Amino acid sequence: MILNGTIRSLATTSAATIAASLALVLLIAVADLVTGYEFTLSILYLLPIFLTTWRVGRGAGIGVSIVATIAWFFTDLLAGHEYSHPFYRYWEALIKLGIFAIFGAMLVRLKLALERSDQRLVTVLERLDAAVCVFDPDDGGLLFANERFRRAFGDLPGSAGVERLRRLLKIDRKAPGDDGPWADSSTWSEVDACEDHHAGHWNLIQVRSIRWVDGRCVALLTATDITESKRAEQINRQQRERLEGTAKLVAVGEIASMLAHQINQPLSASINYSRSGIRRLKSGNWDTGTLIEIMEQASQEGARAGAIIQRVREFVKMREPNRVPVEVNSIVAGTLALMRSEAAKHNVAIAFEPAAGLPRVNADRVMIEQVIMNLLKNGIEAMQDSPTAQRDLRVRTDVNDANWVHISVCDRGHGIPADLADNLFQPFFTTKRDGMGLGLNICRSIVEFHGGTLWATPNADGGSTFHFTLLLESAS
Amino acid sequence: MTTPVVHVVDDDEGFRNSLRSLLESCDLAVQTYADAEEFLTRYVSDRPGCLLLDVRMPKMSGLQLQDELQKRQIRVPLVFITAHGGVAMAVAAVRRGALDFIEKPFDDEALIGLIRDALDKDAQDRQTTERQIDLGARLASLSARERDVLDRVVDGRLNKIIADELGISVKTVEFHRKRIMEKLRARTVAELVNLVVQHRVSARKA
Numbered sequence A: 001m002i003l004n005g006t007i008r009s010l011a012t013t014s015a016a017t018i019a020a021s022l023a024l025v026l027l028i029a030v031a032d033l034v035t036g037y038e039f040t041l042s043i044l045y046l047l048p049i050f051l052t053t054w055r056v057g058r059g060a061g062i063g064v065s066i067v068a069t070i071a072w073f074f075t076d077l078l079a080g081h082e083y084s085h086p087f088y089r090y091w092e093a094l095i096k097l098g099i100f101a102i103f104g105a106m107l108v109r110l111k112l113a114l115e116r117s118d119q120r121l122v123t124v125l126e127r128l129d130a131a132v133c134v135f136d137p138d139d140g141g142l143l144f145a146n147e148r149f150r151r152a153f154g155d156l157p158g159s160a161g162v163e164r165l166r167r168l169l170k171i172d173r174k175a176p177g178d179d180g181p182w183a184d185s186s187t188w189s190e191v192d193a194c195e196d197h198h199a200g201h202w203n204l205i206q207v208r209s210i211r212w213v214d215g216r217c218v219a220l221l222t223a224t225d226i227t228e229s230k231r232a233e234q235i236n237r238q239q240r241e242r243l244e245g246t247a248k249l250v251a252v253g254e255i256a257s258m259l260a261h262q263i264n265q266p267l268s269a270s271i272n273y274s275r276s277g278i279r280r281l282k283s284g285n286w287d288t289g290t291l292i293e294i295m296e297q298a299s300q301e302g303a304r305a306g307a308i309i310q311r312v313r314e315f316v317k318m319r320e321p322n323r324v325p326v327e328v329n330s331i332v333a334g335t336l337a338l339m340r341s342e343a344a345k346h347n348v349a350i351a352f353e354p355a356a357g358l359p360r361v362n363a364d365r366v367m368i369e370q371v372i373m374n375l376l377k378n379g380i381e382a383m384q385d386s387p388t389a390q391r392d393l394r395v396r397t398d399v400n401d402a403n404w405v406h407i408s409v410c411d412r413g414h415g416i417p418a419d420l421a422d423n424l425f426q427p428f429f430t431t432k433r434d435g436m437g438l439g440l441n442i443c444r445s446i447v448e449f450h451g452g453t454l455w456a457t458p459n460a461d462g463g464s465t466f467h468f469t470l471l472l473e474s475a476s
Numbered sequence B: 001m002t003t004p005v006v007h008v009v010d011d012d013e014g015f016r017n018s019l020r021s022l023l024e025s026c027d028l029a030v031q032t033y034a035d036a037e038e039f040l041t042r043y044v045s046d047r048p049g050c051l052l053l054d055v056r057m058p059k060m061s062g063l064q065l066q067d068e069l070q071k072r073q074i075r076v077p078l079v080f081i082t083a084h085g086g087v088a089m090a091v092a093a094v095r096r097g098a099l100d101f102i103e104k105p106f107d108d109e110a111l112i113g114l115i116r117d118a119l120d121k122d123a124q125d126r127q128t129t130e131r132q133i134d135l136g137a138r139l140a141s142l143s144a145r146e147r148d149v150l151d152r153v154v155d156g157r158l159n160k161i162i163a164d165e166l167g168i169s170v171k172t173v174e175f176h177r178k179r180i181m182e183k184l185r186a187r188t189v190a191e192l193v194n195l196v197v198q199h200r201v202s203a204r205k206a
Helices: A001-034 A044-057 A058-078 A087-127 A147-153 A158-171 A228-281 A290-319 A328-345 A365-382 A439-451 B013-024 B036-042 B063-071 B087-095 B108-140 B144-154 B159-165 B168-184 B189-205
Strands: A131-135 A142-145 A189-196 A201-211 A218-227 A324-326 A349-353 A361-363 A392-400 A402-410 A454-458 A464-471 B007-010 B031-033 B051-056 B078-082 B100-103
Touching: A001 A044, A001 A058, A044 A058, A044 A087, A058 A087, A058 A131, A058 A392, A131 A147, A147 A218, A189 A324, A201 A228, A228 A290, A228 B013, A290 A365, A290 B013, A324 A328, A324 A365, A328 A349, A328 A361, A328 A392, A361 A365, A365 A392, A365 A402, A365 A439, A365 A464, A365 B078, A439 A454, A439 A464, B007 B036, B007 B168, B007 B189, B013 B031, B013 B108, B031 B036, B036 B063, B051 B063, B051 B108, B063 B078, B078 B087, B078 B108, B087 B100, B100 B108, B108 B189, B144 B159, B144 B168, B144 B189, B159 B168
Parallel strands: A349 A392, B007 B031, B007 B051, B051 B078, B078 B100
Antiparallel strands: A131 A142, A131 A218, A189 A201, A201 A218, A324 A361, A392 A402, A402 A464, A454 A464
16 A cells, blocks of 8 residues: 555656756756866766656666766866877766666665565555554554455544544553553553454454554554354354253253152152051941051151151252342343343343332342343243344333332233233243243242242233332331 | 962052051052062962062162063062153053053052952962863873874864774774773863863963
8 A cells, every 4th residue: 555655656756856857967967067077076966866766767767877977978078178088088988877877777676675575565464364454543544454454444534433443442542651552562452352343243353552664653453353263152152051951951850850759659658548547447347556557657658748848948948048238220230231142142122211219129139130131031032033123122120109119021022822821930831942931930939039029911012021029128 | 268468569668568558458468578689589479469569669670570570480460550750661561561550649449459450360370370280280191092092082083083093993992082081071072172272272372
């Protein structure tokens, strides 16, 4: 780019350069004539020769060299320089021409070598797989950008582009005396992968400060496209989650099966004893001692079943919730932040309408987050088949009479069929392919533990709203 | 006839004892065993009975015990008791010759019905076995010549032809026939034929 600009500017000025050089040659010739042949100024001819060769080209350089030689020849002649033989004047002119030609040729070589090395650098930068640019962090001027950068980010015209870069890189304007991330040019100040909003690509953006050719301190930025690895990472994560989900499902099935088996034994035994007693009584062939024993056995077996249930209770109790005064709005906002990417993945927009000045509630933060997260997930899943424009989820908080905070999650999905509404909160009831049927049941348990209630209502314009209430701190 | 015994093999003591109480209330004799090994060492086949067997047990499972019984040629009617999730195994057990299975917790009437069926089957099996053993002994008491005559009688040949084939007189054939009828305790020729065919069929089965 720099090279192209140079060539363009040179093309417009080449004619002027030649004219100026010729004028310079004339000037030198006149001066040389005035000073006489003993005080020769012929070395000054190298100046116009240099100008034309460097700025216009080899041909023009040779032309000016010849003109300069001729000018010297006539100056020398007019100045009355006598030689012992007339041939020596021609010889002297030839030597001059030779020196000018050698000088010109060397200049051409030098220029070519410089151009080549510049071109090599630019070619590498242009073909690089990473987007590279150099910009001024103060005024935002773009000093250099390779092809890939221009393609990915556009030309970032003026300071507007740099404002965007600043936002992207979270770079604040330098405070006077503070060189910030630019202070040490040897370290990259890495910025975590920033999203390119135009093409849906993920880029790892790295910036460091370098000294520009004119001595200014500028920023060198490289952006590497890491979309593929991001995508692979995401697929990996999804697979891991699915695996974990399956493992959980298996674990729950295992626990349920084990419990059923454990409780089945004493229960069956208790039934057997009872039936045994009934049979004896019916047959009329019985004695009190045996019957008392049988009934005692039956109650003992019942107690055994009870003990198993007690053990399960104690196991559950070990995870006693930790209730402290918390802000409901901050819990909701925190959970929403966690769910943003999940929602974005399904093109669902979430709107949060928090009530202002909400009093605090006594609750286990993690548990309430679980409830909200579950309701949000359900809402997102319910809208999977809805048109994209309709996919919005509204979360509201408000104070329900004096003692309750009311939280609602409203979706515009498929709604709840009337015949399923009764089973909604039953454990192990699910309409999802890989669901456990425990989500809403657990949610309801959590909310009820906090003294609140969880319920669902259909919306007038489709979809459903899940509500739950939490007791205010002042009321509990 | 000796009273039948219901053998119960279950690793859960409470359940085992409750089953004993229930079955005793129906005037059934009950023997309980904590595991398959105990059953194999303590079981004696001299009394009619049936076996109630838990499918899931530590060490040797109900199905393994079933295999072991078949290997040892102990023929006792089997009823499997299954808990949660054991139905598939119980079905496999029935395919391999168990009489039936019942799921815990069960209806006592259903269980007692099954036990009665099993005991009936055992009684029948024992009767058949006895009869076969008896018939075998009676057949064994025949002399070689009497067996020759019997084979031909069963094939439906006339005395004259039998006499020709064996190179003896018709009178001798008639004498042998009379002895055969006595030894096998058959009143008519039809009964005789029936007995022999029955024996052949059961011999082939074994």
